[in-house]
Amino acid sequence: MNGPRFALVTGAGRGLGREIASVLAEHCAGVAVHYRGDRAAAEESARRIKEKGAASTVVQADLTREDEAAAAVGEAERVFGRLDILVNNVGPILMKPWAETSIADWESMLRANVGCALASMKAALLGMRARGWGRVINIGYSRAEQLVAFPTIAPYAAAKTSLLVLTRTAAVSEAGSGVTVNMVSPGLLEESILPSQGKVDRRFVGKFSDVAAAVVFLASEDAHAVTGTNLVVAGAWKM
Numbered sequence: 016m017n018g019p020r021f022a023l024v025t026g027a028g029r030g031l032g033r034e035i036a037s038v039l040a041e042h043c044a045g046v047a048v049h050y051r052g053d054r055a056a057a058e059e060s061a062r063r064i065k066e067k068g069a070a071s072t073v074v075q076a077d078l079t080r081e082d083e084a085a086a087a088v089g090e091a092e093r094v095f096g097r098l099d100i101l102v103n104n105v106g107p108i109l110m111k112p113w114a115e116t117s118i119a120d121w122e123s124m125l126r127a128n129v130g131c132a133l134a135s136m137k138a139a140l141l142g143m144r145a146r147g148w149g150r151v152i153n154i155g156y157s158r159a160e161q162l163v164a165f166p167t168i169a170p171y172a173a174a175k176t177s178l179l180v181l182t183r184t185a186a187v188s189e190a191g192s193g194v195t196v197n198m199v200s201p202g203l204l205e206e207s208i209l210p211s212q213g214k215v216d217r218r219f220v221g222k223f224s225d226v227a228a229a230v231v232f233l234a235s236e237d238a239h240a241v242t243g244t245n246l247v248v249a250g251a252w253k254m
Contacts (some may be wrong), residue, residue, distance in 0.1 A: 019044035021070075022100035022234070023091040025078060025135060028056035030206060031154070032104040034223035035230050037063050042231055043100065045070035047091035051077055051105075070095065078105055079126045084134035092142060099146075100234045101139040103132035103153045106175070113169040121170045128174035129181060136185060140194065149194035150234045153182050154226075157202035157249035175200075179245055186243030195242035199229045202249025219252035 020043045027036040028050040036046050037060070046064050048071060050057035057073040064071035072094045076087035092098045106128040109120055132153050143149025156175035158165075165172040179198055186196040203220050229248050232238055 020099040020234075021045045021047075021091070021095035021097055022102065023047040023049060023074070023088065023098055023135075023139070024102040024104055025049040025087075025131065026051075026105040027060050028053050029060070031201070031204065031223050031226060032102075033060045033063070035102055035104060035227045036060055037067070038224065038227035038231055039100070039102070039234065040064040040067040040069040040071070042234070043069055045072075045095045047071065047094065047098075048073045049078070049087055049105075050075055078131035078134060081134045081137075084131065085138040088135060088138035097146065098139055098142055099148060100150045101135060101152070102230060102234075103135055103151070105131045106154055106156075106178075108168060108171045110167050110171075113166055116170055121173070124170035124174040125177065128171065129177045132178060133181060136181075136196075140185075140189070143194045144189070144192050147193040149189075149192075150238075151185065151194065151196040152230050152233050153178055153196075153198045155179055155182075155198040155200035155245060157200045157247050158253055159198070159200055160245060161253070182245070183243045190242065195233070195238065197233045197238075197242060198245045199226055199233065200245055200247045200249070201226045202247070202252035219250050221248060221250050 022039050022043050024036040026032040027048040040046050048057045048060045061071040074087045074090045076083040078084045159175040159179045182198045226248050
């Protein structure tokens with residue numbers, strides 16, 4: 016990446032978010048770690064970032080609240096002086112037979128997987144547009160473009176498809192501004208496979224680092240002409 020860049024990764028206290036933040040630290044001057052409830056985990060992520068020579072700070076927010084999302088972005092900008100890269104990693108999954116899901120379940124999944132990204136994007140894009148450079152990368156799901164039956168994760172799958180629509184809509188609106196908006200969609204990942212899924216073909220299990228590498232590419236100068244894309248990192252799972 017040309018020049019010092021500063022990033023904010025949401026849900027970066029552990030798991031995939033921590034890995035993304037850690038790998039970005041190898042290419043950025045600073046990475047802010049967002050968390051909702053576990054400050055100790057977020058501080059551990061920040062410590063790992065600093066070990067790599069980058070600056071770091073932790074920001075707390077319930078991103079389902081627009082005011083808190085805007086405040087989190089504002090805090091990262093205050094600490095670093097600017098925010099160039101936003102990675103929307105927050106996105107919980109709900110596993111439940113579709114007939115047992117409630118309207119509240121659907122609303123919760125949409126708010127957590129789409130609403131959080133929307134609120135953070137709107138706040139971050141203001142500064143990115145003004146500076147004429149920015150990267151927004153949303154974390155999706157490898158089957159977000161497959162309009163098929165999802166008996167046990169229907170609200171989650173619908174939310175990730177909605178996130179893809181939002182990603183492409185924002186990409187079109189930001190065309191020519193110097194800001195790109197993309198999605199990286201993992202498949203099965205280490206440490207995130209639930210026992211209820213039964214035996215899994217290990218050929219299709221990816222690493223957090225695989226996803227982080229895709230994020231780094233989309234955040235780079237080399238990807239300046241890549242926008243509105245959905246980069247699937249799933250090793251041919253469910254293709």
